[in-house]
Amino acid sequence: MDNSAQELQLLYKISQTVSSRQHDIGELLTEVLQIMETELGVLRGTLTLRKQDSDILNIEASSGLSERQMQRGEYQLGEGVTGKVAETGQMEIIADISQSTDFLNRTKARDDEKVAFICVPIIHNKEIIGTISIDIPAVDESALETYALFLEHVAQILASAVSTIREEIEERNALESENEMLRRQLGNRYSIDNMVGNCNAMRLIYEQIIQVADSTATVLVRGESGTGKELIARAIHFNSPRKNNTFVSVNCAALPENLIESELFGHEKGAFTGAQQQRKGRFELANGGTIFLDEIGDISPAVQVRLLRVLQEKTFERVGGNETISVNVRVIAATSRNLEEGMATDTFREDLFYRLNVFPILLPPLRERKSDILLLADHFLQKYGELYSKKMKRISTSAINMIMAYHWPGNVRELENCLERAVLTSADGVVHGFNLPPSLQTSEETHTGFIPDEGANLKQMVEGYEREILIDALKKHRGNAAAVARYLQTTQRIINYRIKNLGIEPKSYK
Numbered sequence: 001m002d003n004s005a006q007e008l009q010l011l012y013k014i015s016q017t018v019s020s021r022q023h024d025i026g027e028l029l030t031e032v033l034q035i036m037e038t039e040l041g042v043l044r045g046t047l048t049l050r051k052q053d054s055d056i057l058n059i060e061a062s063s064g065l066s067e068r069q070m071q072r073g074e075y076q077l078g079e080g081v082t083g084k085v086a087e088t089g090q091m092e093i094i095a096d097i098s099q100s101t102d103f104l105n106r107t108k109a110r111d112d113e114k115v116a117f118i119c120v121p122i123i124h125n126k127e128i129i130g131t132i133s134i135d136i137p138a139v140d141e142s143a144l145e146t147y148a149l150f151l152e153h154v155a156q157i158l159a160s161a162v163s164t165i166r167e168e169i170e171e172r173n174a175l176e177s178e179n180e181m182l183r184r185q186l187g188n189r190y191s192i193d194n195m196v197g198n199c200n201a202m203r204l205i206y207e208q209i210i211q212v213a214d215s216t217a218t219v220l221v222r223g224e225s226g227t228g229k230e231l232i233a234r235a236i237h238f239n240s241p242r243k244n245n246t247f248v249s250v251n252c253a254a255l256p257e258n259l260i261e262s263e264l265f266g267h268e269k270g271a272f273t274g275a276q277q278q279r280k281g282r283f284e285l286a287n288g289g290t291i292f293l294d295e296i297g298d299i300s301p302a303v304q305v306r307l308l309r310v311l312q313e314k315t316f317e318r319v320g321g322n323e324t325i326s327v328n329v330r331v332i333a334a335t336s337r338n339l340e341e342g343m344a345t346d347t348f349r350e351d352l353f354y355r356l357n358v359f360p361i362l363l364p365p366l367r368e369r370k371s372d373i374l375l376l377a378d379h380f381l382q383k384y385g386e387l388y389s390k391k392m393k394r395i396s397t398s399a400i401n402m403i404m405a406y407h408w409p410g411n412v413r414e415l416e417n418c419l420e421r422a423v424l425t426s427a428d429g430v431v432h433g434f435n436l437p438p439s440l441q442t443s444e445e446t447h448t449g450f451i452p453d454e455g456a457n458l459k460q461m462v463e464g465y466e467r468e469i470l471i472d473a474l475k476k477h478r479g480n481a482a483a484v485a486r487y488l489q490t491t492q493r494i495i496n497y498r499i500k501n502l503g504i505e506p507k508s509y510k
Helices: 004-020 025-040 067-072 080-088 141-189 200-213 229-238 260-265 301-313 339-344 350-356 370-387 397-405 411-425 458-476 481-487 492-501
Strands: 044-050 056-063 074-076 092-094 115-124 127-137 219-222 247-251 290-294 315-317 324-326 330-335 359-362
Touching (some): 004 141, 025 044, 025 056, 025 141, 044 080, 044 141, 056 067, 056 080, 056 127, 080 092, 080 115, 115 141, 127 141, 200 359, 219 229, 229 247, 229 290, 229 330, 260 301, 301 350, 339 350, 370 397, 370 411, 397 411, 397 458, 481 492
Parallel strands (some): 219 330, 219 359, 247 290, 290 330
Antiparallel strands (some): 044 056, 044 127, 056 074, 092 115, 115 127, 315 324
16 A cells, blocks of 8 residues: 555545445445455455354455355364454464465465465454455565555444344344245145045045146146135145245135236236336246136136236236236146136136146045045144144044034035134033034934924933033043943942933943
């Protein structure tokens, strides 16, 4: 450096850069190093950051180093010149790196060249948070000390900004780790192994998920409301190569007709009243991932035309815009409507149907999955027991009879809601018939009579309730009538009499 005036001018320039780049600290560090390269003839500049709660330093910004050379620049505390400065907090000056045994050349950026190396610590609130170093052509000792003093001033100016970027990096890394953990949890949640159902129809569906997951084929999931169409869509996504990218779910039936185009494809500022700024649509947000279009049969013919183009060409324009936007999106659609009837009445486009129906998956209603009903009921019992911190033991015989006799018009969703209600109202960890909604309580089918059909009388209702209490007690005590008598605080003679009268067989519960 020629004189103190030049030094002050450069420090002022760096200070101005720091002030103007407070919201873009990554560029700030690189720009400061480039200023020194241009104005001082610095060959290379490097800024390292020490990871919080760690003894590792990594190169965060540089001038004169390639991306690959930066990636090599990792140092342990005390290792080499950089590690030593980070450990001691004292600057290091090496007049000729080719003659130094301490200089590691970890980045492999030097080829036995005769250059000097200066490294100073960056200290914020009495903590060493990193280092800044420069390579300069070989000069005399006095000039080296001048460069070192200048570099110390730069480190002081940068300290606060560097502390901020370190916090941002740690926060970003923590968020990335959390996101990765959540992605793994979602992947596990929607893995085929965790799906409930062993009937033949569900086994076929599991096979279909495996067959189609790795492809980019459009899938059409069909089934009644509440059968779990979105669950199948998520299973396909989280078992596909797109699992680490976005899954966007859109309920087409829930969107007003005048807004659905804007929701799906976005809009430009001023495209319509209330469009005060540009907005990305769901297809743009799902780029690289999967979009799930639920109740696809409810969209208007105008939107069907635009959707057909997206499926064919993977391009669209925002509402009110002229720019053609390309997307890489896997489309999974679902419907509870009869689309064939829609085509016959010209309310659903035939060409769109064939584009959507590349790989159809048909979900059976719950009433056709009798063997899965109790599996699902037990699953929801455990799920909501954990959610509401209640130790749920089992479902009583009368409740099982009710569940199995019911026709489940709302399918799996209705069953889940019933079990959630039952868990909330259960006082002893057992789901009894009276914990289930009135729609399930029909005396003709369950012999409990809590909400009786026409013709039921008080005697039938009392006997149904008594029968349930006795069966639950016999299950708990493995058919031992004496133990049941003690549990119900009565005599064994009365228990035996009531068991015989109600036609209960204790041996069945041993």
